[in-house]
Amino acid sequence: MIKVLFIAPYPAMAVLIDECKAEARDLDVTVKVGNLGSAVPLAKRAEQDGFDVIISRGGTAKSIEEVTNLPVIDIHVSGYDMLRVLTLANEFPGKKAIVGFSNITLGAETITDILEFPIEVFTVERAEEVGPLIKELKDQGYSVIMGDVVTVHNADRYGMEGILIQSGREAIFDAFQRTRTIYSFYQKKQTEIDLMKAMLETEANDFVVLDHEGEIAYEQWKSISPSLIDVSELSKDGELNSQAVIKVGDEVYKVKPSVLTNGSRKYYLYSFSKLGQPIDETLIKVEHVSQLPLIIQESEQMRNCISLIGANIKKSKWALIGENGTGKGLIARYIHYLKLEGDGLFAVAMARDFLENSEVDKDIKTIYLQGIDTLDFYEQQRLEQVADYCCSIGINIIYSVLTENEGLFDSGVARIYLPSLRNRNGDIRALAAYFIADSNQSFGTSPIKIKEEALDLLEKYHWPGNVAELKAVLYDAAAAEKGYVLSTEVMGPLLESKVSSGFSIKDDFLQGTLEEIEKRIILAVMEQEDGNQTRVANRLNINRSTLWRKLKN
Template identity: 45%
Template sequence: MKIKILFVAPYAAMKNLIEDCLLEETEIDLHIKMGNLQEGVALAKEAEAQGFDVIISRGGTAKLIGEAVGIPVIDVHVSGYDMLRVFTLANDLPRKKAIVGFSTITLGAKAIIDLLEIPIDIFTIDSESETEPLLSRLKQEGYQLIIGDVVTFETASKLGLIGILLQSGREAIFDSFKEAKMVAQWMLNKRLEIERLKALLQLTAKDFMLISRNGDVVFEQWTAFNSRPIEEISIVLDSMQEGSNGKEISYIKDNNGEMIKIVKSKIATSESSYLFCQFSPKKMNSTSEEIMKVNVLAPPLVIQKSKAMNDCLMMVNRCLSHNRFILHGKRGTEKELIAQYIHYHKTRGNGLFASLKGLDVLDVNLDNIDKDIKTIYIDSIDLLEDGLRDELWGKLDSIKRKGITIIIGMVELQNSTEIYSDDIIRIYIPSLSERKDDLREMVTSFILHFSQTLGTSAIKMKEDGLALLLKYDWPGNVDELKALLKDAVLTEKGYVIEKKLIESLLNQKGLMEVDFSSDFLNGTLEDIEKKIIEKVLEEEEFNQTKAAKRLNINRSTLWRKLKG
C-alpha cells in the first residue's frame, strides 16, 4: 500500500519541478496542489480529513500547516546548493542587493555569503507582517535587488524592486520524499503498536479509564459496565493522594448509587503523567472498608546508618521468604514502616498492603478480604485480653492458607505458644535512642517531607540545634521526633531552624506533665485506673468506642474496668 502524500507547492515553478521528480519515485501516492500560507493551510486541513498520511510544503507555509494539522508535515529545505545558485546569479548583477527572510533562510545564507565574500546584505524577519515595511525602507536606502521566499519575492515585485525567488532544487525535493516515507513508516509502526496494546488491554483490563493530568479522558474501555459508571472525573482525581506512588484503592458511588471499587495507578511518560483507573463492583464489606487502609507502596525510605537499624533490616532481608512476622519494640519506632518495607520487598509492589488495629481485626470478615491484598499489618494485639487475643489468632490462622503475609506489631512479646511458633519470625525494632546515628538524616528527611506536603519554608537545621536533639532521650521515639520537627517547621518562617527554637520546644516537653490533683492519685491502682478511664470518657463526650481506641483497649475491657 502506497503512502498517501499531499505536496502543497507555494509557487508555480515548484509544481513543475515536483512533477518532474515524481517520474523517478514509485513508492508514494503523491497529490500536488498550489497554495501559499493560509491557502496552503486550508488545503492541508482538507487533506487530513480525507485520510492523507503526510503533507509536504516549504518555508512559512509548512510552518503554518504544521501548527494547524495533526499529521506529520515535512518542510522542503532550501539547501546550500540552492542558495549558491541564486547568489552566483545575483553576484553578476551590479545592483545593491539584500536577502530578506526568516532565520531558517538567513542563517544559512550568512555562512555562504561570508565564506565567498559576496556583497549581499542580510535582514531577518520574525513575521510575515514585517516584510512590506522592511522592503519599503530598503528601497528608500537604495536597494534594488531583493532575494527571498515567496512573500518576499511578491512584495518586492509589488514595490517595483527586482525580486529573486529562492527555489528548492531537485535534491531538496527528493530529500522531502525520503523523509516523508520514513515518517509515514514510523507512524504506521506506532499505529500497529497502539492497536496491539489496545487488544492486550481488552484481555487484561476489562473496565478502565486513562486520565490526563488536566482531567481529560484519553482512553476508556467498558465491559462489565454498560457505559462510564461515573459522571464527574474530578471525584477520581481528587481522591488520589498528592505525591503518592504505586497504586491506591478507593470506593465511590456510581451513577446508580451503587458502590464501586477503583484501583488507581500513576503512569509517567517522557512528556506527561496519567492516571490509570480500573473499575469493578465493590467486594469488601462496609466494616472492612471503613477500617482498612489499603494501598500499594513505593519502596519505603528506611534510614539505616546506625548499626542497630542496619542489623534489623539485615534480619528482615534474610527472612523475606517467610509469611508471618512479629515486629516488637517500643511505641513510635516505625513498626508499620518496617512492615511496609517487608511488604514491598516481598511483592515488588505487585500487591496491596492493609493496616488495622488488633481490636478491629475481630470486626473484619477476613474470609471476604480483597484478593489483591498480599500483606496485612496488625498493630497493638498485646493490648487485647487473653480471650480476645486467642480469638484473633484463630482468625489469622484461617487466612494463613491464602498465602497472605501477616505482620504483627507489639510493644512487648507475650508468653504464648503462637508468638514463639516455628513459622513466625520475630524482629526487634530499635528505639531512637539506640540509633542516634540515623537522627541527622531523619531530621533532613522530615524537614523535606513537611516542605513538600505543608509548604513550609525551613530547609535545614543548625548544628547546635541538631546537637540538642542528639542529647535528648526520645521516649516517644521516631513519632515524637517527627511531631517536634513538624512544630518547628510550622513555627519557623525562615529557611534555617535555630537552636533557640529547638531549645524552646524541648523545654515545653518538661512542662507538659499531667497536673493531677493529690485526690486524683489517692486509692489503689485500680481506683486510679478507673479515674483515668472516666476522665478520658468525659473528654470523648462519653463515646466508649473513641475512649477505648484512645486508651488502646477494647470496649469490653473498658466496660469491665469501669464496673470493677
C-alpha cells in the first residue's frame, strides 16, 4: 500500500477525507490538519515516519514542497467546487471578490466570465500579500471575500464576510488518482537511483559528488576517513580540479574526476583509489588531463603540426622536437587527451629519474619524458628498451627533445616538429589575446586588449624563449598596465630590457673555476624560479638529487 500523509488546511476537509479514504483501499491515508507554516513540521517528519507521498492544497502545498524530498500532490479546486461557492456568493448583496493562489483563481476567472457573475478575481504569489490586499479591497467597498483559509482568516480580521472555497469529493478522488500515478513514477526513478548507487559502490569504494557550488550532493567512504579530505580543494569555481594524486594520512591516493550531467545541472564525481605503485612526487608529477588543451593554430606552421599529430594518433611512441618554450608540454597533453579522451593519468618525469624507477601505476597511460638530451649513449639505449616495454603494456611514451636524435628514435616513433615562435608569427595576436584573458582570470589584471602598435613590437621581437617568454612578458605587462588596453608605453620598456639583458653578462660572472661558474648559474636560475627546485632541475636538465648535491658543495 502507498502510505499517504494528507495535510488538510482546514478541519472540514479532514472530515471529508476520512469519508473518501474508505473507498481507496490501496492507499494508507493518515489525515492531519495544518495550514501554511503550521503544516511544515508535519511535512518535515513525514519521510522519517515512513510516508511515501504528501497531499495538501494551495499555499500549504507550496510551503511543504520546500521542506521535503517526498512528492507533494496539490489538490486542484475543481469546477464543481468553484460553481458551488460562486452560486452561493452570488446571492449575497454587495461587492464580491475572490483572492487566492493561482490554483484557485485561474478557474474562477473563467467561470465568472462565462456566467457573467459580478465577481472580481485577484491572484497572489505569497501568503504575506493577502492581508494588505484585503484591506485595500475593504477600502474600495468590497464586503464579501472568497478564497483559501488564509483569505478567509484575513477577511474576518477586517470585519468582512469570508467564504471558504472548499474541495469536494471529486477533487479528493482526483488527488488520490494522481498520487497513484506520481508514486509509480517516483518508485521507478528511485529504483534507478538505487541501481546507480549500487553500481557506484561496485566501481569505487571512496567517492564524493559535488554540485556546481562545491556542496556535497552524495558521498561514500569505505577506506578513507572523510575528515582527512578537504572537499573545498576538489572543485574551484565550478571547474574540475586536475589534481590526480593526493596524500591522505600516510597513504597516496589517485583522484579520478568526471562530470555528471542531470538535465541542465552539472555535478562533479571524484573517486579515490589507493596508488598501486609508490610515487616519489619530487621525481614524477602525475595529473589528470580533464579536457583537450587549447592549441593556437592560426599559422600554417602550427596547423601542419596539429595535422601531423592527427595522422600519427594511433602510434604509442612520440618525439616532440623543438626549442625550449615552444609548448612541448602542452602538445604532450593534447596528444594524451586526443588518444584517450581523458581516460587514464598523465605523468611527467626527467628521463634519467625514470630510468632509475620505471615501474608506474596501472592508471598512468602517458609518460612525458624530459631531459633526453642529457643522457649518454648507453642510457639512451636503455631508455629505448624501457619505452618499448611500456608501449607493449598500453602506455604512451612522449619524448621532449631539443634536436632530432637518430640513435634514439626508431621507425615507430612519431616525430612532431614544433616551430619556434619567430617562425609562427601569425599566432602572436591570438596567443596575446589568450594570455591577456588568462592573466585577467588568474590574477585579476585589468587589460582586455592590446594596441596595434604594441602588437607590432611583439611581432618584431625575436623571442628566444618562444611561447613561454611571450606568456611571461604579457603577464608582466598586464600587471604593470593600469588601464584596459596594453600600450607601447608598457610593452616597449619590457622588451627593451629583455634585449639589453639578453646580451650582457657581468664581468665577474665567468671568473673562477668551472664549479664556481656552475654554482653561480644554478643560483641565478634559483632566483628566477623563486627557489622552486623542481622547476630549476627541469630547466637545467638535471634531477633534483643532482641539484641538491651541487647546491650543497
